[in-house]
Amino acid sequence: MPEAAGKVDLKDIAEYLSLSTCTVSRILNNRMGSAKYKQETIERVKKAAKKLGYQPNYLARSLSMDKTMTVGLCVADIASPFFGRFAVIFQQEAARRGYSAFLCNTNSDKELEKRYLNELLSRRVDAVVVSSSLGAEISGWIEHARDMGRRVILFDREADGIAAPLVTVDNRAAMSKLARSVLNSAETGTVGVITGDPADRSLAQRLEGIRDALRDANIDEIHLVIAETGSTSAAHGRQSFRQLWEHKPGLVFSLACDLTVGAVQDAFSLRLEPGSDFRLACFDDFPGREWLRCDIPYVSQPVEQMAEICARLACQPEEPAVEHIVLPAGEGKSPADS
Amino acid sequence: MPEAAGKVDLKDIAEYLSLSTCTVSRILNNRMGSAKYKQETIERVKKAAKKLGYQPNYLARSLSMDKTMTVGLCVADIASPFFGRFAVIFQQEAARRGYSAFLCNTNSDKELEKRYLNELLSRRVDAVVVSSSLGAEISGWIEHARDMGRRVILFDREADGIAAPLVTVDNRAAMSKLARSVLNSAETGTVGVITGDPADRSLAQRLEGIRDALRDANIDEIHLVIAETGSTSAAHGRQSFRQLWEHKPGLVFSLACDLTVGAVQDAFSLRLEPGSDFRLACFDDFPGREWLRCDIPYVSQPVEQMAEICARLACQPEEPAVEHIVLPAGEGKSPADS
DNA sequence: CTGTTAGCGCATTCAG
């Protein structure tokens, strides 16, 4: 039990033992060159620290070491399934390495993202892991961050010409594969696609994947209807579906989780049901998929793996190599594999 | 654009202008006593700061002010819908007030939670907001935190005899109301309840609410079957439903979101469907509820409001009053109100 | 094996 809780610092415990703060610091951090300090001193110090209820002040430590053992996690919306699961694993893996994580929700707002990014630098995080909506615009900031000796890791959203490691899934290949298998299974009529901001390279890649499949199936793109505006929100998914439905598509691709949710919601409100009234295939799993009346084929992302990799890159001392790490996505269809 | 990016501190800009760091500091923080400094100096300083790309070092500032403008958010699982939405609003509201938030996922593990809590103190967060699984056990730590001058706000999970503000919904009343309306609507046969750790006071309150309703409906508790073990995970929900189904309940109450998801999953895998094979009512909304074939009555929590209140209490300078803030929960039934 | 000294970058008394 702490005695003078909350107000004990290194000096206190040093004076208490008639030692120097230096000694205490080194012992408490196991940072003594090589087999120095007698065992007895070590014991005494540790005991005293516990007894006095010493809690190191990470601020002071960070200031003097220029190392905070913190990372910033910047995502569009932590409440979305993908980022939620990502965050859990990421935070866990970071913690395993002694790191704490700041959370920022950008809501895909560019200005807000910039503010958060700089805020994180001011807080001297050692690294920031970001699913950025800035695209190539982020280059300048990355350089800045590197000048400050901070690591930057991008994930989820693709971007070109970026001087930072980038962790994504193989959006195009995965979507193409999914589309191919779906297109093969029957004649389809009009094909609808629900996507978000066309400037989002990840979404663009997914769309390309679909185009690849259409080409291979010798389907004219004239049968392709694309609803692409704004964000990847459920609201936009609803709106897009509504818009798409005017073309009575036999097959609908949704390119992001929230879009899918919105699309299904709107379909239901039109008394339509995926599987019977139209076929649905989508990128990423979505909540409640398991209890739709039919199986919805989807591209399943290796979220946990992404999060682990990002945590590793962010929490290792060395500057991570600038490379695009492309993870293979899986295919999901049958319910309840969670 | 930053010139010597990342390496400019107060002293740099002070020397650059032949001023003292003190002057610069005061101007940049708008902390000049009362109408001091000529307008010109002020302009010069601000201009120079921008030009040199000055980024304040929050660590140093925090160290000297004993105020970090950070808060810790400690929840069981950020990937759950409730905490996810909570976190979004909380982080947003905190940011509005200049605060950054550390995220910790305890996974309802008591030891882990304790570790995180202390870690947060070491990082000198100004406040921590926690949905604690420690129950009354947390008292000691709260005292410790207060000794260190840190604010503590509890939410979501009830606990007695706690010297900190507590923000919850009226678990018992809400659940009782829901149960009453459901029990009235037909004769029910066996009533099943899926809950988690019996030591969780919030869950206990919800269960009490059901008991209240049974009593009012003159239903003997002999018809009540309770599945209560372990956590509130989907896995446990599945297992509990399986177990419950042996009693062929006509009505099932699920007391937490993830439990509900698990229960529905298991029902489906048994080729049972809520609405036709048994009635389901639950605490909290759950993902995909909208496309079940029947409406599921549920208690809807005022998440956003909770988050706002917590953010306000955490980010205000004054020590928040020790009080139990009980928010009324709503009732949901019809789909798509998001 | 242990202690002295000097910062880390900023805010803040006090003097001018």
Place this chain on the structure above:
DNA sequence: CTGAATGCGCTAACAG
């Protein structure tokens, strides 16, 4: 109206 000096708590050269 402005600056010099001090300290926040800790780490890390450099001595002994």
